[in-house]
Amino acid sequence: MIAKKVIGLPLKGLRFAVKSGDTLIQHAGTQALRIKTWLDTSKSKTDDAADKFSTTSGNEDANAVINYEGIDPLELEFQKSPINLVPAIFLIATPIAAAVITPWYLLTHQVSAPVWGVFGAFMVWTGISITAGYHRLLSHRAYKAHPLVKNFLLLGSTLAVQGSAFDWVSGHRTHHRHVDDRMEDPYSAQRGFFFSHIGWMLRSYPSGRFDYKNIPDLTKDKVLQIQHKYYGLWVLATNVAMVAAVGWLVGDVWGTLVLAGLLRLVLTHHFTFFINSLCHMFGTRPYTDTNSARDNFFLAIFTWGEGYHNYHHFFQYDYRNGVKWWQYDPTKWLIVGLSKLGLTSELRTVDDTTIKHAEVQMQFKKAQQQIDTASVSGLDLPHAMKSFQDRIKFEYDAFMQTVEEWQALKAKTIELKKTEYADRLHEVDDKLKHDYAKIEQKILEHNSNLKTAFRSIGISKKAA
Ligand SMILES: [Zn+2]
Numbered sequence: 001m002i003a004k005k006v007i008g009l010p011l012k013g014l015r016f017a018v019k020s021g022d023t024l025i026q027h028a029g030t031q032a033l034r035i036k037t038w039l040d041t042s043k044s045k046t047d048d049a050a051d052k053f054s055t056t057s058g059n060e061d062a063n064a065v066i067n068y069e070g071i072d073p074l075e076l077e078f079q080k081s082p083i084n085l086v087p088a089i090f091l092i093a094t095p096i097a098a099a100v101i102t103p104w105y106l107l108t109h110q111v112s113a114p115v116w117g118v119f120g121a122f123m124v125w126t127g128i129s130i131t132a133g134y135h136r137l138l139s140h141r142a143y144k145a146h147p148l149v150k151n152f153l154l155l156g157s158t159l160a161v162q163g164s165a166f167d168w169v170s171g172h173r174t175h176h177r178h179v180d181d182r183m184e185d186p187y188s189a190q191r192g193f194f195f196s197h198i199g200w201m202l203r204s205y206p207s208g209r210f211d212y213k214n215i216p217d218l219t220k221d222k223v224l225q226i227q228h229k230y231y232g233l234w235v236l237a238t239n240v241a242m243v244a245a246v247g248w249l250v251g252d253v254w255g256t257l258v259l260a261g262l263l264r265l266v267l268t269h270h271f272t273f274f275i276n277s278l279c280h281m282f283g284t285r286p287y288t289d290t291n292s293a294r295d296n297f298f299l300a301i302f303t304w305g306e307g308y309h310n311y312h313h314f315f316q317y318d319y320r321n322g323v324k325w326w327q328y329d330p331t332k333w334l335i336v337g338l339s340k341l342g343l344t345s346e347l348r349t350v351d352d353t354t355i356k357h358a359e360v361q362m363q364f365k366k367a368q369q370q371i372d373t374a375s376v377s378g379l380d381l382p383h384a385m386k387s388f389q390d391r392i393k394f395e396y397d398a399f400m401q402t403v404e405e406w407q408a409l410k411a412k413t414i415e416l417k418k419t420e421y422a423d424r425l426h427e428v429d430d431k432l433k434h435d436y437a438k439i440e441q442k443i444l445e446h447n448s449n450l451k452t453a454f455r456s457i458g459i460s461k462k463a464a
């Protein structure tokens with residue numbers, strides 16, 4: 001049962017119910033105030049105040065949580081979260097062991113090509129099982145998979161030792177729902193690199209306790225129930241027994257355990273953790289800047305395509321993370337490849353017009369930021385910037401008109417589908433298809449006009 005806690009999503013303490021919409025909105029306001037107050041307060045003040053609050057912590061009254069010194073007792077409670085002993089030891093010991101044992105083993109032993117082959121195969125299997133299995137299949141229901149595929153990915157995810165599917169998916173759905181919230185997002189990037197990468201698993205933080213109310217689709221799945229119930233055994237069976245058995249088959253049990261067992265485990269851990277840390281820190285934001293998620297090609301290489309995290313946070317149900325055909329996303333290629341064999345189906349995608357609309361919207365936002373930055377000096381805008389501003393204003397009005405036409409077309413589509421007879425539906429469909437293509441064309445034109453405008457002030461990359 002030890003491994004049940006290995007990744008730090010405790011299986012006890014089911015204290016936090018998923019809040020209703022109204023409560024959330026109310027809570028968000030209170031949280032924003034709390035965070036602002038907390039940020040304004042120095043750490044020394046926080047330490048001093050800890051004792052003063054010992055009698056009031058636990059008071060859930062939103063108006064009572066901030067005292068006259070502006071210290072948030074919830075934040076204090078957060079900082080005092082108890083150490084998650086087993087995951088903490090495991091997550092600290094395994095990288096140290098890998099860093100010491102691997103070079104020693106490689107210097108003192110001959111490792112055969114088949115062992116390296118097993119190491120490579122297990123790296124791919126483990127990594128892609130997390131991305132295609134735990135993440136896109138189970139967390140987001142982005143496609144449907146044949147039981148063979150599902151169970152193969154489930155086994156690979158178990159090999160990854162990142163918690164049971166229940167824990168992983170519950171935490172991930174909470175991450176999407178409360179992204180960047182310091183109190184609710186289990187691996188909030190607002191708490192810095194270390195916390196979002198690994199720190200969140202080392203202590204039993206309130207944001208890391210889940211009650212599985214957000215995974216009703218998983219809790220009734222018999223196979224997942226078994227994986228959850230006997231998770232510790234499954235971890236040992238895959239990481240020790242299975243790896244050793246494969247080692248025996250290739251004639252080097254210890255070499256396989258060191259490379260395909262230990263080293264593979266540590267590398268896969270940290271490659272996955274990059275998605276929560278670095279993918280919320282470095283890269284571009286082509287689709288939204290309402291959260292910290294970034295698109296980053298280099299991180300996509302290590303994360304089997306999950307580096308396109310800005311797109312993913314905006315359109316989370318799309319089976320693709322690298323949505324453009326040329327973007328490096330082996331997980332999407334695997335899913336689409338398996339669909340050709342009939343092993344995956346119902347691949348969910350966001351339509352091109354919606355994606356392009358989000359991109360163009362972001363470009364307008366960036367254009368406005370350029371204008372605002374140029375205006376800060378208080379001086380008159382330079383000539384080039386002034387004409388840029390005029391172009392942007394003109395283009396924005398035209399864009400809004402296109403968006404209105406698009407909304408009207410969507411409303412008309414719903415109406416027509418409701419009222420038309422079945423035998424006329426294909427006719428209606430053809431006409432609608434044509435109208436949608438026209439809207440898409442217009443949005444592409446806005447995109448290209450914006451690029452030209454950006455080039456006029458010497459910015460080409462941001463308009464890409
Ligand atoms: Zn994220």
Ligand SMILES: [Zn+2]
Nearest residue numbers: 139172176316
């Ligand atoms: Zn996700």
